[in-house]
Amino acid sequence: MSADIQIMGVVGLYLALSLFVGLRAGKGVSDSATGFVVGDRAMGGVLMYFVTGATIFSAFAFLGAPGWAWSRGAAAFHILAFGILGFIPFYFIGPAASRLGRKHGFVTQAELVAARLGSRPLALVMALVSLLAFIPYLALQMRGSGHVLEVLTRGAIPMQWGAALVYGVVLLYVWRSGVMGVGWTNTLQGLFMMVLAWTLGLYLPYALHGGVGPMFAKIAERDPGFLTLPGRTPDGGDWSWSSYGSSVFVMAVGFSFWPHLFQKALAAKSERVLRRTVVLYPTFQFFLLPILFIGFAGVGFDPPPEQADQILPHLLLHMDLPALVVGLFCAGALAASMSSGDAILHSAASIVVRDGWIVGFGRSLSPHAERRAVRLMLLPLLLVSYLVAAVFPVDIVGLLSYAYGPVGQLAPPVLAALFWSKATGRGALVGLVVGSMVTIWFSRFPIWPVHAGLLGLVANVVLLVSISVLAPHWGERFPRKR
Amino acid sequence: MTPRRAHLALGLFVLVAMLSLTWPLSVWFAEPLPLVLGLPRGLFTICCWAAATFVALLAYDRVLSKDREQEDA
Known part of the structure; x- marks a missing residue:
């Protein structure tokens, strides 16, 4: 049997298993938007751990992070650093959001914030900012999965075909089972990735350098600066402390406010x-x-x-490993891509329908019709992301870092809605719009060596606080839900 | 420990951790050598912060859970 067929056999088995688990996961969930989007608010501890973990453990982890370690040395440590503190705000915002979700029936982040601050346009803008981060992020996951299949089958499966195959499977189980499909497949994918990451992470340094310690000793001896924080820039120069530190800070701040992650607070069984x-x-x-x-x-x-x-994939191809091992890696990389891509796709569809159509434009849909609308919205979102993936080349971690900029701007309005009673909808709206524009502008035209999201956050917070305090009744038109 | 002290302790922990993981305090572990348990010093320190954060959150959650149980009782 040729190596390509064995690799495809392992990948095929993995995809079939994911599909099986994903399709079965939707059994017993109600035929409503609450069932489809937040699983009738019944997610238990194991599911939550893997959903939150595997959602972040994306194509960037399996492809981008090794790429950074290989090309930029110690700069890659920031990928570990921001995740340590990034989820702590969720300890406070998660239970508060969960309580409000049960009380008022909220299923998305923007819906909750807009209702708390009495501002419908805020829901629309938050939805827009979410999509601004989601589409390239989803495209990145698709590109990652297609890329792995293309490289490991030596071009037998082109990137476009590989991405279409993998995300066809994702579409089927998200369509059928909604968030429970995402949750159970993420559990399977998370376990698979953990085993594979440690297996390859210990095997490759051992095979190439005699172990992890000897590997670092050899690198430090040859080029000590490579392992010295804050690491290197893409062109081999020294990365500045301000860029390193502000990247860790902005990514840590943005972490808990990714709308698809936040949405899981509304799906949890209990605050505990x-x-x-x-x-x-x-x-x-x-x-x-x-x-x-x-x-x-x-x-x-x-x-x-x-x-x-x-x-x-380059190392695996050039080390004459058994096709089974290469196939397992390939499946692991697909798991990483799918575990983030499915959650983003599902969340993006619910955001368009709930935050855009229902809250933003004030239209009403029956629970059944809303579920159908969310399902139908999966198709155009997947198509747009696929076109972005097929047309634009992207640097995986660089794009992730860019996406954290706009997402970080969601932090001030969410925190204000939950914990600051004097915050106003107009203050949050102006802060979010200006903060996002500042972030995008300085990402494109940097003037200081700091993450553009930090500048956006400063503008966002200053405007939110000053407008809320100085003009508390400006633009107040809708009742607030407390 | 009272919940108030637990809040303060966690706040202080997060502040020091954030400083260490971003800039000022981390300058001292920027140099990779000598390796610690086979890892460059910076990477080892980041791993220590991950473990310490887990322990700090566990302790904080225990204090607050006990307080909530007492309130419920």
Whole structure:
């Protein structure tokens, strides 16, 4: 049997298993938007741990993080650093959001914030900002999955076909089972990724350098600056402390406010489940550690890959490993891509329908019709993301870092809606719009060596606070839900 | 420990951790050598912060859970 057929056999088995688990997960869930979007608010502890963990453990983890370790050295440590503190705000916002969700029937982040602050346009703008981050992020997941299949089958399956195959499976189980499909497949994918990450993360340094310690000793001896924080820039220069520190800060701030992650607070069975998930979350960082080992194992490997993101598949292809091992890696990378992509796709569809159509434009739909609308919305969103993936080349971690900029701008309005009674809808709206524009502008035209999201956050908070305090009744038109 | 002290302790922990993981305090572990348990010092320190954050959150959650149980009783 040829190697390509064996690889495709393993990948096929993995996809079939994901589909089976995803399709079965929807049994017993109500035929309503609450059932489809937040699983009738019945997610238990195990599901929450894997949903929150695997959602973050995306294509960037399996492809981007090793790429950064290989090309930028210690700069890759920031990928571990921001996740340690990033989920702590969820300990407070999660239970508060969960309580309000049960009381008022909220199923999305923007819906909750808009209702608390009495501003419908705020829901629309938050939905827009979410989509601004979601579409490239979903495209990135698709591109990652297609790319892995293309490289490991030596071009037999082109990127576009691979992405279509993998996301066809995602579409089927998200369509059938909604958030429960996302949850159970993420549990399967999370377990699979953990085993695979540690297996490859220990095996590759051992095979190429004699172990993890000898690998780092060899790199430090050859080029000590490579492992010195804050690491290197893409062109090999020294990354500045301000860029490193502000990236960790902005990504830590934005972490808990990703709308698809926040939405899981509304799906949890109880507040206790949410708190336990946050307490356990830092342990997930230990599954990212071996991913960095993989990238460092490739330092000095000859021939080098054409692009940094290709380092892992490149190593596997050039090390004469058994086709079964290559196939397992391929399935692991697809699991990483799918576990984030499915959650984003599902969340984006519910945001368009609930925040855009129902809250933003004030239209009403029956629970059954809303569920159908969310399902139908999966198709155009997937198509747009697919076109972005097929047309635009992207640097995986760079794009993720960009996406955190706009997402970080959601933090001030969410925190204000939950914990500051004097906050106004207009203050939150102006702060969010200006903060997002500042972020996008300075991402495109940087003037200081700091993450653009930090500048956006400063503008956002200043405007939110000053407008709320100085003009408390400006633009107040809708009643607030408390 | 009272919930108020637990809030303060967690706040202080997060502040120090954020400083250490971003800039000022982390300058001292920026150099990779000597390796600690086979890891560059920076990476080892970040792993220590992950473990310490888990323990800190566990302790904080225990204090608050006990307080909530007493309130419910």
